[in-house]
Amino acid sequence: MTRTAVRYTAAKIAELGKDNIPSELLSGHGLVYSSPATLAYNSPGAEGFGVKRAGLSVPESVMLIVSPGCCGRNTSIVSSMPQYKDRFFYLMMDETDLVTGRHLKRIPDAVCEVVSHLEKKGNKPRVVMICITCVDALLGTDMERVCSACERALNDETRVRPCYMYALTREGRRPPMVHVRQTLYSLLEPMEKDPRSVNIIGNFAPLEDGELQKMLFAAGVKHIRQISTCSTYEEFLKMASANFNIVTNPEVRAAAHDMSQRLGIPYIELTRVHDVKRTALQYRSFANAAGMEFDFSAEEAEAEKAVISLKEAYPGLTFNIGECLNADPFELALSLARYGFGVDEIYGTLAPEKFKYVSKLAELSPDTKIYCNMDPTMLYYDVSDSKAHISLGKDAAFYCPEIPNIAWNSDIQPFGFQGITKLMNEINKTMKEARA
Amino acid sequence: MKGLRKVLTPFAPDQSGAVSVLYGLGGLIVIIDAGGCTGNICGFDEPRWSDVRSAVFSAGLRDMDAILGRDKLLVSKIASALERIDASFVALVGTPVPATIATDYKALKRMIENETGIPVLTIATDGMKLYDDGEALAYKALFENFRSGEGDLKEIVLGKTPLTYGDGSLSVTLDDIRNIGPDTKITASSSSGIEAAKSLGRPYEIFSSKASELASKIPSGKVLVCHDEVFGKTLRDAGIKCDIATYFALHDEIKETGDVKITEEDEFTELVMNGGYDVIVADECLKPLAEGFEGQWIDAPFFALSGRR
Numbered sequence: 001m002t003r004t005a006v007r008y009t010a011a012k013i014a015e016l017g018k019d020n021i022p023s024e025l026l027s028g029h030g031l032v033y034s035s036p037a038t039l040a041y042n043s044p045g046a047e048g049f050g051v052k053r054a055g056l057s058v059p060e061s062v063m064l065i066v067s068p069g070c071c072g073r074n075t076s077i078v079s080s081m082p083q084y085k086d087r088f089f090y091l092m093m094d095e096t097d098l099v100t101g102r103h104l105k106r107i108p109d110a111v112c113e114v115v116s117h118l119e120k121k122g123n124k125p126r127v128v129m130i131c132i133t134c135v136d137a138l139l140g141t142d143m144e145r146v147c148s149a150c151e152r153a154l155n156d157e158t159r160v161r162p163c164y165m166y167a168l169t170r171e172g173r174r175p176p177m178v179h180v181r182q183t184l185y186s187l188l189e190p191m192e193k194d195p196r197s198v199n200i201i202g203n204f205a206p207l208e209d210g211e212l213q214k215m216l217f218a219a220g221v222k223h224i225r226q227i228s229t230c231s232t233y234e235e236f237l238k239m240a241s242a243n244f245n246i247v248t249n250p251e252v253r254a255a256a257h258d259m260s261q262r263l264g265i266p267y268i269e270l271t272r273v274h275d276v277k278r279t280a281l282q283y284r285s286f287a288n289a290a291g292m293e294f295d296f297s298a299e300e301a302e303a304e305k306a307v308i309s310l311k312e313a314y315p316g317l318t319f320n321i322g323e324c325l326n327a328d329p330f331e332l333a334l335s336l337a338r339y340g341f342g343v344d345e346i347y348g349t350l351a352p353e354k355f356k357y358v359s360k361l362a363e364l365s366p367d368t369k370i371y372c373n374m375d376p377t378m379l380y381y382d383v384s385d386s387k388a389h390i391s392l393g394k395d396a397a398f399y400c401p402e403i404p405n406i407a408w409n410s411d412i413q414p415f416g417f418q419g420i421t422k423l424m425n426e427i428n429k430t431m432k433e434a435r436a
Numbered sequence: 437m438k439g440l441r442k443v444l445t446p447f448a449p450d451q452s453g454a455v456s457v458l459y460g461l462g463g464l465i466v467i468i469d470a471g472g473c474t475g476n477i478c479g480f481d482e483p484r485w486s487d488v489r490s491a492v493f494s495a496g497l498r499d500m501d502a503i504l505g506r507d508k509l510l511v512s513k514i515a516s517a518l519e520r521i522d523a524s525f526v527a528l529v530g531t532p533v534p535a536t537i538a539t540d541y542k543a544l545k546r547m548i549e550n551e552t553g554i555p556v557l558t559i560a561t562d563g564m565k566l567y568d569d570g571e572a573l574a575y576k577a578l579f580e581n582f583r584s585g586e587g588d589l590k591e592i593v594l595g596k597t598p599l600t601y602g603d604g605s606l607s608v609t610l611d612d613i614r615n616i617g618p619d620t621k622i623t624a625s626s627s628s629g630i631e632a633a634k635s636l637g638r639p640y641e642i643f644s645s646k647a648s649e650l651a652s653k654i655p656s657g658k659v660l661v662c663h664d665e666v667f668g669k670t671l672r673d674a675g676i677k678c679d680i681a682t683y684f685a686l687h688d689e690i691k692e693t694g695d696v697k698i699t700e701e702d703e704f705t706e707l708v709m710n711g712g713y714d715v716i717v718a719d720e721c722l723k724p725l726a727e728g729f730e731g732q733w734i735d736a737p738f739f740a741l742s743g744r745r
Contacts, residue, residue: 030516031466031494032493032494033493034474034475034479034485038471039479041471042475067532068563069449069563069566070449070450070451070452070564071446071472071476072445073446073449074476076742088445089441090445091439095564098536098564109437110437113442114442134472134502135533138502138533139536166499167469168498168499168502170471171498172499376520376521377520379491
């Protein structure tokens with residue numbers, strides 16, 4: 001029998017409605033295929049940020065992973081990167097630990113030994129993150145209490161915080177990547193506000209230096225801080241002095257809310273979109289809300305020019321889009337369709353909150369095929385049906401090895417007009433090279 | 437401190453070992469986890485994943501599935517997948533999650549076989565033991581379910597998986613297992629191979645092709661080999677006088693005076709400090725544990741130990 005990967009057209013999904021998205025397209029409804037995108041989420045290595053790498057975003061921090069050996073297995077990839085040398089440590093759990101919970105009593109000693117070991121090397125950490133996994137989620141371990149015990153055992157200013165690598169809670173209210181962001185910013189203590197300071201929060205690598213920062217500086221902001229650009233722990237702590245936070249990733253919303261409650265820092269959310277008009281609209285709304293004036297006419301014109309240039313060079317250009325990229329694949333597909341490009345296939349994981357993009361996409365490109373990266377039938381995916389000229393996203397390269405690809409997945413985050421311009425120019429360049 | 441790692445990253449776990457034996461045999465392999473264990477296996481420990489697609493899936497367990505013990509949900513997920521995927525058997529591979537909630541594998545096996553009519557292998561790995569354990573369990577499950585004992589297979593090599601052999605691994609097929617007969621020559625090429633060969637109850641040879649290739653490059657002197665036990669024994673059989681240290685199993689039939697099974701980082705350090713060795717044959721990842729060693733280090737990459745191919 002010929003087996004095929006399950007797919008639905010945008011039109012069919014729109015017809016079924018937000019409350020009836022086929023289960024094959026949703027997360028958490030069946031066995032899970034290990035597609036490149038699933039692996040990037042479940043086992044991020046040197047690229048992208050999982051809980052382990054994210055937990056070490058705070059400068060001068062180290063991590064003790066307390067778990068069965070299997071949970072820390074792939075960390076050797078990250079450990080080999082220079083910036084993570086001497087920053088990962090492991091306390092291995094065995095079967096007796098699982099039954100008796102005795103490992104919890106050993107954690108303070110292990111933390112003290114790690115700190116002492118690093119102090120002897122002249123690298124005493126300011127923060128120790130204790131990463132625990134599914135086992136302790138099920139055992140109901142009170143990690144706040146364990147961390148307090150560690151701080152008492154250290155008896156100095158070293159802070160100890162829990163990092164929950166609970167894959168079991170992926171679709172929960174606080175999935176691991178939401179929780180880890182809350183943990184990071186929980187280290188900030190209230191301090192005097194600096195009206196000229198702003199934080200950009202959301203990602204673990206900086207937002208590309210672009211028009212957003214330029215506009216903020218032009219409006220009188222003196223300090224723009226991001227966790228990834230803080231070189232010392234002291235500098236990181238100054239994030240507590242911000243007048244407001246700019247949220248660029250919905251996964252940091254809970255942390256932003258915590259900061260507004262605990263530190264009195266309000267937040268405003270900006271979404272990464274790839275439609276020039278919507279980007280301009282968003283900046284105008286932001287300027288109004290912040291009481292600032294932004295002039296982005298030059299950047300807007302440049303983005304428009306880049307789109308037109310690509311359309312003129314490659315009319316009818318058709319894309320396949322994956323989800324291992326610095327974009328929401330459904331939003332990106334909609335923006336490209338609005339520009340008049342074709343979108344043949346999307347490899348993503350649909351969620352009710354993304355339905356708005358698919359329903360609009362259905363009006364412009366009803367035949368766009370949508371596959372779910374998690375569905376077991378992706379084992380049988382066959383690209384030969386696709387008529388795309390280029391693919392976007394690192395995972396899309398796996399599915400479409402014969403056409404040019406732009407991974408678009410750098411740690412540095414593209415944003416706004418500058419992001420659109422750069423993506424359009426990159427597509428233009430890649431197509432030119434492919435057809436040369 | 438016992439269990440604390442300051443230099444080495446965790447070694448390949450039992451669940452990776454189980455999958456390395458079952459990979460490509462035509463079964464539907466279900467790792468009973470939330471996704472992270474499968475990610476570590478397919479994304480790190482299983483080099484064939486990027487070249488040859490195989491039906492290895494995560495059960496996609498969520499917290500309430502584990503807390504409430506929703507075995508029926510898992511059975512229905514597997515049955516649903518089998519409607520759309522070809523498989524000659526189902527293999528359930530354990531992780532810390534089923535170990536924590538004490539999953540009843542026998543019951544799961546019965547439920548899935550009743551629902552689908554396809555044979556089910558259960559491998560009770562728990563992520564806390566090492567890969568050689570998992571490989572041995574997988575071989576045992578295969579023999580119990582598929583070996584008739586009356587086949588005419590000439591030779592079978594057990595334990596030559598990517599975790600010990602890297603790119604030089606050799607897959608065993610389901611037909612090989614079915615055709616093991618009274619005259620089949622059995623070779624144990626790693627620790628798990630010894631365990632598997634023993635369970636067949638037949639004479640077997642112990643030989644590592646990887647070690648054999650290296651034998652001529654080892655200078656004379658007092659030699660310490662820290663690798664898989666079969667690797668060490670093969671060097672010894674080739675005339676290299678050496679002590680064997682291993683982080684994995686050390687069977688009595690290999691162990692000689694001076695050989696040792698180690699667990700902690702410090703144990704290797706002490707061995708090097710006090711052993712008076714001229715030559716160490718081991719993966720380079722162990723070098724930071726041997727500060728002050730002035731002899732010759734012969735690198736012997738060991739994927740299960742370091743993740744180096």
